[in-house]
Amino acid sequence: MASKFSFDEITNHLTLTGFVFPGSQIYGGLSNTWDYGPLGAELKRNIRDAWWKKFVQESPTNVGLDAAILMNPKVWEATGHVSTFNDPMVDCRACKSRYRADELIKKEFPNVDVDAMSFQEMDDFIANHDVKCPTCGQKNFTTIRKFNMMFKTHIGVTEDDSSVVYLRPETAQGVFMNFKNVARACRKKLPFGICNTGKSFRNEITPGNFTFRTREFDQCEMEFFCQPGTDLEWFEHWKKACLDFVESLGPKAENLRFRDHEKAELAFYSKATTDVEYDFPNLGWGEILGVADRTDYDLRRHQEYSHQDLTYSETYIDQNGKTQVKSYLPYVIEPSMGLDRLMLMVMVDAYDKEELEGGDSRVVMHIKPALAPYKVAVLPLQKKLVEQSDELLAKLSKEFMATTDVTGSIGKRYRRQDEIGTPYCVTVDFDTLTDHSVTVRDRDTMKQDRVAIDSLVDYLKAKIAA
Numbered sequence: 001m002a003s004k005f006s007f008d009e010i011t012n013h014l015t016l017t018g019f020v021f022p023g024s025q026i027y028g029g030l031s032n033t034w035d036y037g038p039l040g041a042e043l044k045r046n047i048r049d050a051w052w053k054k055f056v057q058e059s060p061t062n063v064g065l066d067a068a069i070l071m072n073p074k075v076w077e078a079t080g081h082v083s084t085f086n087d088p089m090v091d092c093r094a095c096k097s098r099y100r101a102d103e104l105i106k107k108e109f110p111n112v113d114v115d116a117m118s119f120q121e122m123d124d125f126i127a128n129h130d131v132k133c134p135t136c137g138q139k140n141f142t143t144i145r146k147f148n149m150m151f152k153t154h155i156g157v158t159e160d161d162s163s164v165v166y167l168r169p170e171t172a173q174g175v176f177m178n179f180k181n182v183a184r185a186c187r188k189k190l191p192f193g194i195c196n197t198g199k200s201f202r203n204e205i206t207p208g209n210f211t212f213r214t215r216e217f218d219q220c221e222m223e224f225f226c227q228p229g230t231d232l233e234w235f236e237h238w239k240k241a242c243l244d245f246v247e248s249l250g251p252k253a254e255n256l257r258f259r260d261h262e263k264a265e266l267a268f269y270s271k272a273t274t275d276v277e278y279d280f281p282n283l284g285w286g287e288i289l290g291v292a293d294r295t296d297y298d299l300r301r302h303q304e305y306s307h308q309d310l311t312y313s314e315t316y317i318d319q320n321g322k323t324q325v326k327s328y329l330p331y332v333i334e335p336s337m338g339l340d341r342l343m344l345m346v347m348v349d350a351y352d353k354e355e356l357e358g359g360d361s362r363v364v365m366h367i368k369p370a371l372a373p374y375k376v377a378v379l380p381l382q383k384k385l386v387e388q389s390d391e392l393l394a395k396l397s398k399e400f401m402a403t404t405d406v407t408g409s410i411g412k413r414y415r416r417q418d419e420i421g422t423p424y425c426v427t428v429d430f431d432t433l434t435d436h437s438v439t440v441r442d443r444d445t446m447k448q449d450r451v452a453i454d455s456l457v458d459y460l461k462a463k464i465a466a
């Protein structure tokens with residue numbers, strides 16, 4: 001079941017506490033742009049690192065890459081993005097509101113499989129069904145126009161057609177550009193994966209739902225190159241690995257599901273595609289990531305457009321004992337995740353409000369300790385103990401993201417740390433001066449342990465890793 005708290009309540013909490021701020025706020029903002037505050041920046045880094053650890057560090061086959069955002073525009077001609085990376089845009093003639101036709105249909109007819117429709121079929125559907133403008137309630141739409149979602153800019157000083165470049169709409173193509181480089185430089189043999197993470201840009205018609213759909217977002221993508229014929233096996237392998245990874249970030253299992261794409265919904269080059277979706281409060285199921293069997297589509301297109309040989313060669317011994325070479329274009333499995341959506345899922349799922357004994361209550365973010373922005377807060381019981389507390393903070397800061405808070409009662413300070421998901425609070429009290437121990441309070445259980453300062457780092461490390 002989706003969180004019992006409303007999406008608005010949770011996102012308000014996130015902006016109030018410093019996870020997310022509206023972009024360019026002092027100038028009245030810029031629609032649907034967001035900045036991650038000190039807490040969001042930490043969480044984002046931790047989730048990206050967890051992805052890198054799982055898909056690069058712990059993988060016997062994969063390597064990482066950090067590819068450029070600006071690429072030769074021929075890349076996007078080859079992939080089809082220049083001609084077909086379009087959204088179906090309709091305007092309400094009455095109130096001038098602008099919509100994506102597929103979203104408009106989904107809103108009124110949630111059971112219609114709109115993902116399988118062509119733009120023409122969407123046009124016909126809107127004309128022949130009771131689809132009304134959500135803003136003014138009228139039924140007076142333009143026909144669908146194709147809207148290319150790539151941001152265009154110019155490179156260098158002249159602004160003409162020869163200097164056009166695009167901000168990448170996905171991180172994946174940087175990997176295809178470097179398939180041969182990586183295979184050669186790192187002497188990689190199939191199967192192997194190349195992982196790339198960073199900003200992507202899409203001029204979405206209807207961004208919204210907080211950070212769920214924005215025009216600038218981070219992706220974590222992998223292209224896994226394998227022998228044709230082994231692709232569906234690898235597809236299943238990475239599908240499972242993706243779900244395992246998302247589960248490892250802590251959301252409740254009941255809020256996650258696979259959604260396999262029907263044949264009609266598949267891109268023409270794809271043999272299979274599955275999304276992992278999360279059940280957001282008020283919004284319903286939303287895509288967090290997609291896993292696709294892209295066959296040899298991208299390499300084939302780049303080979304055609306670049307006139308470079310992108311085949312992979314492997315030697316084998318034939319029936320007569322002779323060494324032979326065969327060359328072919330590998331097939332590719334692509335798990336593609338939105339880092340901002342992973343974050344939103346983690347933050348939404350972690351939010352909780354609990355009634356406590358004595359009629360008190362608390363807001364608490366049950367973020368997994370390993371992902372939490374701050375791992376530990378060091379709190380001096382009284383102002384007189386700030387020096388000792390700061391000394392301990394300096395020691396812990398060498399190991400973890402640590403913070404402190406010296407104002408208000410200790411109870412209030414615990415609540416403030418609960419609200420931002422800090423899993424452990426360490427209190428320095430007067431006994432600390434003699435017994436060289438501190439009280440460690442656990443965010444989730446609220447239980448307290450007395451721990452010697454000498455063993456505190458190991459104690460916390462073990463807890464965080466558990």
Ligand code: ATP
Binds near residue numbers: 337
């Ligand atoms: P959607 O159907 O939600 O537009 P998509 O199927 O076009 O997404 P992909 O092209 O498969 O998305 O991109 C891979 C991942 O990138 C998505 O699963 C999602 O997590 C993320 N993503 C895509 N578009 C956006 C966006 N506008 N804002 C934030 N994340 C995005």
